[in-house]
Each structure stands twice: as C-alpha cells, then as structure tokens.
Amino acid sequence: MTVTTRKINFSLNGEPVAADIGNHQNVVELLNKFDLCGARESCGQGLCGCCTVLVDGVAVSGCLQLAAMVDGKNVCTVEGLDQSGQLDPIQQAFIESGAFQCGFCTPGFVLMTKQLLDRHPDPDDEQIRSFLSGNLCRCAAYPEILKAVHLASQRRKSAVAA
Ligand code: FES
Ligand code: FES
CATH class of the missing domain: 3.10.20.30 (Beta-grasp domain)
Known part of the structure; x- marks a missing residue:
C-alpha cells in the first residue's frame, strides 16, 4: 500500500x-x-x-x-494555555473545584470552557450544560465541572476589572 x-x-x-x-x-x-x-x-x-x-x-x-x-x-x-508557567484561570479553577477524577476528559473540558467563556463571559448553568454537552466525563464529575466554569468566569471577570 x-x-x-x-x-x-x-x-x-x-x-x-x-x-x-x-x-x-x-x-x-x-x-x-x-x-x-x-x-x-x-x-x-x-x-x-x-x-x-x-x-x-x-x-x-x-x-x-x-x-x-x-x-x-x-x-x-x-x-498551550499557561502563561509563562502560570496556569490559565480555567485550569486553576478545575483544580480548585476538584472537577476531575481520572483527568482523561479534562483537557477537552478546559478547552471547551475557554471557547464558552470567550463567547459568553458570564454563562448561566443552562448555557454551560448546553455548551459542554458534547464532552463526556466517565467519572461523572459534572457538578464540580459546573462549579469550575463559574469560578473561572469570576476569575476572568476580576482580571479584566483589575
Ligand atoms: S475521541 Fe474524538 S470525540 Fe471522542
Ligand atoms: S475525570 Fe475521568 S473521565 Fe472525566
């Protein structure tokens, strides 16, 4: 061949x-x-x-x-998300919220969250669930992922306001 x-x-x-x-x-x-x-x-x-x-x-x-x-x-x-060795606020929020267990799905969730927050800086639960519906977590960390997205949203807004 x-x-x-x-x-x-x-x-x-x-x-x-x-x-x-x-x-x-x-x-x-x-x-x-x-x-x-x-x-x-x-x-x-x-x-x-x-x-x-x-x-x-x-x-x-x-x-x-x-x-x-x-x-x-x-x-x-x-x-490629970290800046000079500092984790991106989304990555940090996933860690602080315990938004993973095995971590296999996490890179995909983090990048989808970046796209979500770039388009909708302050999403509600429904928007988050809808936007991330194409990403599956076999460990079922969904409640913590929801928290992580809200935390990342707050951190990004604070950084913009500072
Ligand atoms: S490996 Fe590509 S969507 Fe599942
Ligand atoms: S953290 Fe294990 S698949 Fe999502």
Whole structure:
C-alpha cells in the first residue's frame, strides 16, 4: 500500500512549526508527533470530546479532523494555555473545584470552557450544560465541572476589572 504524505506548516500554541504527515492522519496523530498528548483519542467518532483542540479559536474534534486541514492555521492545545508557567484561570479553577477524577476528559473540558467563556463571559448553568454537552466525563464529575466554569468566569471577570 502506498501512503501519500505531505508537509504542512502551522502555528502550534503560538510557535510556527512544520510536520510531514500522512494524508490519512488526524490531528491527534499530528500532535503526538510533537509529544503533546493532552488531546486524547477515546471514542474516535466525534462523540466524547476527549480529543478537543482549538483551531483558529474554534473547538474541533481532533479524532475527526484531518491533520492536513490545519495547514496554515493556529492550533491551540491544553499544553498551550499557561502563561509563562502560570496556569490559565480555567485550569486553576478545575483544580480548585476538584472537577476531575481520572483527568482523561479534562483537557477537552478546559478547552471547551475557554471557547464558552470567550463567547459568553458570564454563562448561566443552562448555557454551560448546553455548551459542554458534547464532552463526556466517565467519572461523572459534572457538578464540580459546573462549579469550575463559574469560578473561572469570576476569575476572568476580576482580571479584566483589575
Ligand atoms: S475521541 Fe474524538 S470525540 Fe471522542
Ligand atoms: S475525570 Fe475521568 S473521565 Fe472525566
């Protein structure tokens, strides 16, 4: 079998990078080439959200998105959220709220929460549940995740007001 490859150039967590990829490879496989494993392939069918990454600020399922489609785009993973070693307020809020057990789903929830708060800085419970409905947590940490999103929202608003 012949595997067709190509070279792509894109921005990964703010850094310009290049990669040789197979045309069949998805974004999770692409990220693994850079030793980034926050986006995890779980269901492989676009159903669980464990593989979530932001492409040009929009959340996509890395298991379904072909790597070739991020050529020339900005890719943000959970590893790119901290600022100079300081955790992003969303990451901090998840820790303080105990919003995970095994943590397998957490990178996806954190990135979806970022997209939610970028669009709706002060979401209510219904908006949060609706927005995060595509992310599944097998440990059922949902009540704590809800708390974490509200806490992150407050922290972001305080930072803007300061
Ligand atoms: S692994 Fe991509 S949505 Fe489940
Ligand atoms: S914390 Fe285990 S799957 Fe969500």
